[in-house]
Amino acid sequence: MLKKLKVLTGMVVVVSVLALLPAVSYAHGVSEGDAKFVEANKGTAIGPFLYLGAKHMVTGYDHLLFLVGVIFFLYRLRDVVQYVTLFTIGHSVTLLAGVLGGLHANPYIIDAIIGLSVAYKAFDNMDGFKRLLGFQPNTKLAVLVFGLFHGFGLATKLQELALTQQGLVANILSFNVGVEIGQACALTAVLIALSYWRMRSGYMQHAFATNTLLMAGGFILVGYQLAGYLVTRS
Amino acid sequence: MKQQTGPSVGKLIRATLFALILAAVVLVVAVLPAEYGIDPLGTGKLLGLTQLAEQAGATAPQNLKELAEAKPTPIGNKQLATPPVLTDWNRDQTRTYKVDNRKFELPAGGQVEFKYQIRKGSNLVYSWQSTGKVKYEFHGEPNAGPNGTYQSYAKDDKVGVQQGHGSFTAPFSGIHGWYWENAGTTPVTIQLTSAGFYSQAELFPIVPKGEHTTVELEDVKD
Numbered sequence: 001m002l003k004k005l006k007v008l009t010g011m012v013v014v015v016s017v018l019a020l021l022p023a024v025s026y027a028h029g030v031s032e033g034d035a036k037f038v039e040a041n042k043g044t045a046i047g048p049f050l051y052l053g054a055k056h057m058v059t060g061y062d063h064l065l066f067l068v069g070v071i072f073f074l075y076r077l078r079d080v081v082q083y084v085t086l087f088t089i090g091h092s093v094t095l096l097a098g099v100l101g102g103l104h105a106n107p108y109i110i111d112a113i114i115g116l117s118v119a120y121k122a123f124d125n126m127d128g129f130k131r132l133l134g135f136q137p138n139t140k141l142a143v144l145v146f147g148l149f150h151g152f153g154l155a156t157k158l159q160e161l162a163l164t165q166q167g168l169v170a171n172i173l174s175f176n177v178g179v180e181i182g183q184a185c186a187l188t189a190v191l192i193a194l195s196y197w198r199m200r201s202g203y204m205q206h207a208f209a210t211n212t213l214l215m216a217g218g219f220i221l222v223g224y225q226l227a228g229y230l231v232t233r234s
Numbered sequence: 235m236k237q238q239t240g241p242s243v244g245k246l247i248r249a250t251l252f253a254l255i256l257a258a259v260v261l262v263v264a265v266l267p268a269e270y271g272i273d274p275l276g277t278g279k280l281l282g283l284t285q286l287a288e289q290a291g292a293t294a295p296q297n298l299k300e301l302a303e304a305k306p307t308p309i310g311n312k313q314l315a316t317p318p319v320l321t322d323w324n325r326d327q328t329r330t331y332k333v334d335n336r337k338f339e340l341p342a343g344g345q346v347e348f349k350y351q352i353r354k355g356s357n358l359v360y361s362w363q364s365t366g367k368v369k370y371e372f373h374g375e376p377n378a379g380p381n382g383t384y385q386s387y388a389k390d391d392k393v394g395v396q397q398g399h400g401s402f403t404a405p406f407s408g409i410h411g412w413y414w415e416n417a418g419t420t421p422v423t424i425q426l427t428s429a430g431f432y433s434q435a436e437l438f439p440i441v442p443k444g445e446h447t448t449v450e451l452e453d454v455k456d
Contacts, residue, residue: 107378119253128246159378160407165434165448208241212249219257224265231270 044167046174053178056157058186062114063150065217067183068190069121070143072211075198083143084187090147091154092176098155099172107156108229114153115221117146122215126208154179327356327431332451334435338424340368340416346424346439349375349411350432352404358430359401362412366422367394372402374410393417402430409436 267278271287371389
């Protein structure tokens with residue numbers, strides 16, 4: 001009875017956090033004030049773009065949910081570093097190629113795929129693929145490929161702003177480095193929270209339920225973005 | 235370290251279905267009303283979430299429709315019960331405005347494209363005149379979108395006209411401007427004057443063949 005109550009409380013907390021997502025969604029794109037800065041900016045501005053990149057990552061719940069999924073079952077620091085490096089390579093490639101190479105993609109579709117990456121990783125954590133398909137898809141490859149999409153998502157956010165050509169390369173690189181700094185900050189916080197939780201007996205018991213909720217979070221992001229795509233198209 | 239046995243297939247499917255249903259509920263109850271003003275169950279109104287969407291202007295088309303369908307109040311000695319309200323009469327802009335004067339000389343059959351980089355919601359006031367009839371299309375290309383996608387705002391691709399004047403609010407961030415084609419047999423000169431909150435301009439001379447150039451625009455000085 002008590003256990004059930006605990007699970008229920010946990011669920012209520014997670015659901016309310018998920019329900020609040022829209023309220024903080026403005027934090028996710030580049031916010032209006034920051035956009036004004038970027039618009040008015042001329043030339044190289046390393047500091048501000050570093051900060052914007054870091055801020056985008058720390059407040060970007062889609063990237064964060066995916067990272068939670070990725071490191072959920074990673075215990076050794078070496079593994080964490082390995083997977084996060086793959087993710088970093090993936091998103092850096094498409095961020096730079098997207099903005100500098102002028103590659104364009106529909107932001108809603110990209111963000112929907114990012115949502116899907118969250119659901120995928122959660123399902124993977126539940127041993128879903130092994131059970132259902134009989135084999136385990138390469139987890140490192142998946143992180144790399146989804147990293148590519150996350151980078152595209154970062155690129156579309158920057159492309160929505162009219163960036164001036166002056167100092168473009170330096171600014172984009174600063175933004176990219178900022179993203180990595182933000183990711184390191186966010187990861188540290190997530191790791192601390194996870195390792196604290198891991199010390200408690202409930203972790204393994206609730207792993208399945210937690211990943212179910214993580215998957216639901218991914219699906220919400222998918223629906224949110226697909227609806228946006230349909231609304232803006234009509 | 236994962237569970238040795240793993241969950242049963244039935245448990246997996248149940249969990250996935252649960253995740254899908256939970257996602258659908260949160261979407262329909264909260265996210266869609268708050269983000270887009272889509273409120274099938276009325277929960278958005280109940281929780282006051284649709285205000286968020288209205289703030290963001292997501293329901294503007296609906297309001298316009300209501301305005302269009304609203305019956306006009308008969309003119310008489312009664313005051314309007316609800317005077318029409320324009321909500322965004324002032325928009326803060328991110329940059330100082332620019333004024334741009336430009337001349338294009340087109341030989342017979344010559345074409346040119348000239349577009350300004352304008353952010354979503356920013357404005358452009360323009361006036362152009364030509365010494366002869368030109369076919370034209372006023373259109374925009376979003377910055378975030380596949381190459382080659384564009385939105386047409388106004389055009390004449392049949393007889394051609396000699397002038398165009400207007401005020402324009404960019405519906406998306408991107409380059410917005412004109413394609414002109416000399417429809418006659420003698421050279422024409424197009425004179426464009428514009429003011430607006432644009433950052434730079436893109437010039438695409440098509441005939442005679444020329445390079446695409448980006449034009450940096452100076453800020454307006456006192």
